[in-house]
Ligand SMILES: NC(=O)C1=CN([C@@H]2O[C@H](COP(=O)(O)OP(=O)(O)OC[C@H]3O[C@@H](n4cnc5c(N)ncnc54)[C@H](OP(=O)(O)O)[C@@H]3O)[C@@H](O)[C@H]2O)[C@@H](O)CC1
């Protein structure tokens with residue numbers, strides 16, 4: 001599991017390390033790591049190559065200057081571009097000068113004139129030390145202009161601690177009505193003293209470097225497959241991202257002695273005469289995620305059984321028999337009959353996952369959810385953006401993490417917000433960010449498969465936040481495999497769900 005922290009948590013841990021080791025030592029460790037990552041990723045030999053440093057007025061700029069000094073010693077030509085020349089980190093600047101680096105003071109009104117752009121374009125590496133932990137987006141105009149110019153360079157782009165322009169705590173890049181916010185387009189981020197939660201959302205490749213004192217990661221999952229222990233570990237930090245190894249712990253193969261997670265029937269209410277495919281796709285997600293029985297209850301029983309003969313089908317939930325969790329919504333329609341069906345399922349005590357049309361109906365009948373929450377029933381909502389806004393119209397999506405967490409806390413449901421980085425939050429604030437997946441997953445019907453996958457894990461007894469997190473991870477891995485195999489269409493996911501558990 002990748003554990004992530006708020007800027008405040010990281011600063012608190014670092015304060016202890018600064019008191020013990022001094023901040024120069026910490027900066028030395030941080031900048032050494034940045035220089036190593038640059039040196040490892042550039043083609044060798046290094047002498048004759050060039051690096052450009054983007055340097056702001058804080059310690060983030062100090063890290064970049066020190067990294068530049070180390071790279072200079074390894075033979076690179078290094079130029080520092082100072083956004084605020086009179087406030088650049090004095091010791092870092094002196095170190096770079098001693099090593100023979102070049103320093104250019106930028107004009108605050110025009111930080112990226114043609115010669116600076118030419119320098120950026122011809123560089124082998126650009127190192128972003130404009131802002132780190134202390135800044136919040138959007139970038140100020142001078143910094144934004146420099147970052148925009150750097151982003152057009154073909155150089156290897158390395159961010160120091162954070163790509164400048166993202167919020168360390170949320171990954172947000174600024175108010176949505178502010179045009180296109182500028183963010184350093186890092187190929188890799190070298191981060192220190194613990195992964196920041198914003199990086200889980202906004203950074204692709206990252207290298208996390210210990211510099212002496214990291215935040216307490218909380219109780220470690222012990223590898224026994226205990227989902228409760230796993231959930232406690234997730235709850236002890238600001239957010240987590242799951243890994244393939246975590247999936248092996250959370251979803252053991254049948255027969256591995258973890259009956260608790262291999263039991264459990266899921267009941268699926270999906271599809272309508274207008275959307276028969278949603279029923280088949282959703283059911284397929286459940287059938288292919290775990291062995292064991294899947295029940296279908298709805299208008300498309302014939303189509304479902306034709307494709308999935310192992311499914312036990314009924315005309316509606318009242319005659320479906322016992323299940324341990326329900327999935328309701330994909331393609332079910334939003335008419336009065338669909339509303340009655342949803343209201344009926346939501347009155348039950350088993351955990352219920354509501355998706356797609358079910359969410360549209362829930363937006364019109366918020367009391368159905370509040371009644372469930374009041375009596376302690378478990379609900380999981382899996383909206384995309386438009387569905388989220390129907391259920392939570394007052395929560396802006398320019399900060400997706402905060403919106404998801406607020407929705408979960410307020411509604412008492414676990415909320416999974418689909419996106420490039422799918423976010424899951426439960427009412428207590430436990431947060432999972434999904435980092436698997438391919439943009440290919442934005443295909444029709446992909447969400448129907450996802451709700452079947454998650455429903456199956458919910459029925460197996462995983463806590464909702466882990467069922468949703470593990471389901472999103474598995475679905476994402478399956479999407480990557482579909483893409484790699486050159487296949488297309490949501491049903492291609494079915495055949496990759498098993499192999500995606502590596
Ligand atoms: N803590 C530690 O022990 C260690 C910390 N380390 C490193 O220090 C970093 C934190 O350094 P930090 O605290 O000096 O702040 P930092 O992120 O450089 O930014 C401050 C500057 O940004 C400016 N600024 C603000 N908002 C802005 C905006 N929107 N757009 C543009 N500019 C904006 C702000 O301007 P001002 O408000 O002062 O005018 C000020 O000049 C951390 O990320 C890590 O890299 C490592 O060396 C390891 C040890």
Ligand SMILES: [K+]
Pocket residue numbers: 060128129130131132159160161162163164
């Ligand atoms: K940075």
